[in-house]
Amino acid sequence: MFGIACSECASMNSYQVTTGAFFECHQCHHEITVEDLDIDPSEIWTVDANGILGFVIDPIVSLREMSDAIDEYMGEDHDSMGELEALRNFRDAALRLQGALEVGVPYPVAKM
Numbered sequence: 287m288f289g290i291a292c293s294e295c296a297s298m299n300s301y302q303v304t305t306g307a308f309f310e311c312h313q314c315h316h317e318i319t320v321e322d323l324d325i326d327p328s329e330i331w332t333v334d335a336n337g338i339l340g341f342v343i344d345p346i347v348s349l350r351e352m353s354d355a356i357d358e359y360m361g362e363d364h365d366s367m368g369e370l371e372a373l374r375n376f377r378d379a380a381l382r383l384q385g386a387l388e389v390g391v392p393y394p395v396a397k398m
């Protein structure tokens with residue numbers, strides 16, 4: 287899960303879920319709702335097991351990046367820097383997918 291900084295005091299990973307529909311910064315008590323979040327369409331807001339607000343990358347995006355990385359790898363020369371870069375891209379996308387699954391975002395179901 288990627289952290290979110292408080293828009294008031296800039297503390298990282300400080301917004302904690304409250305009993306209401308708010309998240310409160312445990313440093314400065316600034317409150318926000320999910321409507322206040324400015325996240326990319328490829329990102330999904332989430333709350334970890336400790337109630338801390340953060341975001342993950344949409345698994346559909348990570349799976350597409352993993353597929354693209356395999357295509358890159360297949361197009362590179364054997365033992366080239368491009369091959370290494372493609373492997374790094376695959377690993378990074380796989381870790382982002384793992385991060386989304388760990389916080390409970392469902393694995394995308396293929397539409398038939």
Ligand SMILES: [Zn+2]
Binds near residue numbers: 292
């Ligand atoms: Zn704060």
